[in-house]
Amino acid sequence: MAQLTPSWRATLTRARVAIGLFAASWITVGLVAQPASGSPPNSSSGSGWVYFPMSETLSHTATSTVPAGSIDKNGVCHPEADGSGTGAADSSTNASIEVGLNVTTCQAQYVTGRVIGSAASAQTKGQQTESGSAEGSLAPPGAVDPTGYQRNRWLDPFNIQVNAQEQWVSWTDSGGCVATWNVSWKWSWFSQDGWSKDFGDAPNGAVCSYTWVSNDAKFTNEYFCSGADTHTYFGISNGNYLYDTLEGHSNGTYSYDFHDSTGGGCDTLLHHAHNDST
Secondary structure, eight states: OOOOOHHHHHHHHHHHHHHHHHHHHHHHHTOOOOOSSSSOOOOOOSTTEEEOOOSEEEEEEEEEEEEOEEEOTTSOEEEEEEEEEEEOSSOOEEEEEEEEEETTTTEEEEEEEEEEEEOGGGSOOSEEEEEEEEEEESSSOOSBOOEEEEEEEEEOTTOOEEEEEEEEEEEEEETTEEEEEEEEEEEEEEGGGTEEEEEEEOOEEEOSSEEEEEEEEEEEEEEEETTEEEEEEESEETTEEOOEEEEEETTSOEEEEEEEEEEETTGGGOEEEEEEEO
């Protein structure tokens, strides 16, 4: 599909500037817009809060308010998202979705739970992708073949995924050690909306107790915000290269961690979502 022309990109920029001004009016008067579905966040109705629609429908929900990033010397919040966890072969898909951001205090509200459906607007649109894989063997294949998966993504105010980083691991287990392993990864970005991938890295491997894949990436859009480039990062937080990592363990479980962030102009219009599953 063809790239958007400069005139269309300019139109999108003007629309986003209007959204930014609308968000600023929310902040000024201290209004609260509730998420479209799922459990609403805690009733923090003070000034500075802007809420985003839910990108997925969840069950078994919980809500939390956490630090959301760093405030620069000009008093501007630049969102970050950090998390970690473990999972087992229970066939459920878990999610942690940002539903609110306080641009004054740089705090975020998240709803966590099990995925039972996705909002239509959260589906990928005009995505360009790049993927890779690796495999290896430490011993003859074993009898067990568990899997693990994590996806981290940034979404715009319309709940459209602008870019994402996905990771998969699978392995066999023999005598309490990883025997064979396979890892893969994929980056996606909304190229028709002006997003481009600057770089990405994918170290991976295995030892007796686990196999792993680690990724980082940076994306840029020069049209998202009038007068300034907008950046999103995976595995990079506050300028530190930390990687988003997915591990498969010889006991049949998986674990993950992620350290994602944004920067540049209008980056508070973006919000973060995480999924993990077997």
